[in-house]
Amino acid sequence: MKLDILRRLNSARARREAAILVTDTGSGDERLVVEQSGFADDALRDELARRFRSGASGLGDGEAAGTFFTVYLPPPRFVLIGAVHISQALAPMARIAGFDLTIIDPRTAFATPDRLPDLALLAEWPDEALKRVPLDAFTAVAALTHDPKIDDEPLALALAARCFYVGALGSRKTHGRRLERPRARGVSDADLARIAAPIVLAIGAQSPAEIAVAILAQVIGALRTRGALTEQQAPKEAVA
DSSP: OOHHHHHHHHHHHHTTOOEEEEEETTTOOEEEEEGGGOOTTOTTHHHHHHHHHHOOOEEOOGGGTTEEEEEEOOOOEEEEEOOOHHHHHHHHHHHHTTOEEEEEOSOTTTSOTTTSTTSEEEOSOHHHHTTTSOOOTTEEEEEOSOOHHHHHHHHHHHHHTTOSEEEEOBOHHHHHHHHHHHHHTTOOHHHHTTEEOSOSOSSOOOSHHHHHHHHHHHHHHHHHTTTSOOTTTSOOOOBO
16 A cells, blocks of 8 residues: 555544545556545445445445455444433443444433443533544434433534434424424424434334344444435334
8 A cells, every 4th residue: 555545544544534445456556535525426436335335345346347445434433322221231232233332321320330331431411421422424322311401412413413323212292392492593404304213223122122122223224324314214113
């Protein structure tokens, strides 16, 4: 890898931006494509988009035949707002799935190491805690407390940061009331539509553990289809 390409790659990775090293296997020519810099005019844009979503490196085919794509994606983060029962089930599963997990809850009776052992647990108000846990396009945020004093601010921050997934627990009626508050503060309807609510994939989940599975499935679906809304991302089931 040429030094200038390596420098650009290291810079992109330090900024938690996705990048792909594109190598012509015949000539050995290399170039770097950084997702946030845009690639709409690239001749291989469809293959690049697919690989940015999947995170899979490999040899292309069709128009991309003879080209090897080495994909560098930032480690995905998952921020849970609320040290609730669902978080207790969701946290270990999310870690197994490869997410860098943080749980935030200012309620010290809930945010205890006994309830959530061996996890990054911040017993602080989310607006303060998130100053040390920056949100970005490779971060998912799920608000789980039902308390607007705790949930509203991180949801707004997640939308502003263009997090790949923003979800909130609650019924459709609760979510309707939730949307009134940021709308009054000037948040656009287009941004508010990005909130997955009612949260979870529609699998008939009932128990906290089942709801956790459904949330994680939806988050993984959003990660692997970034920029392309699918049925898996579209919430269909209310959770009270």
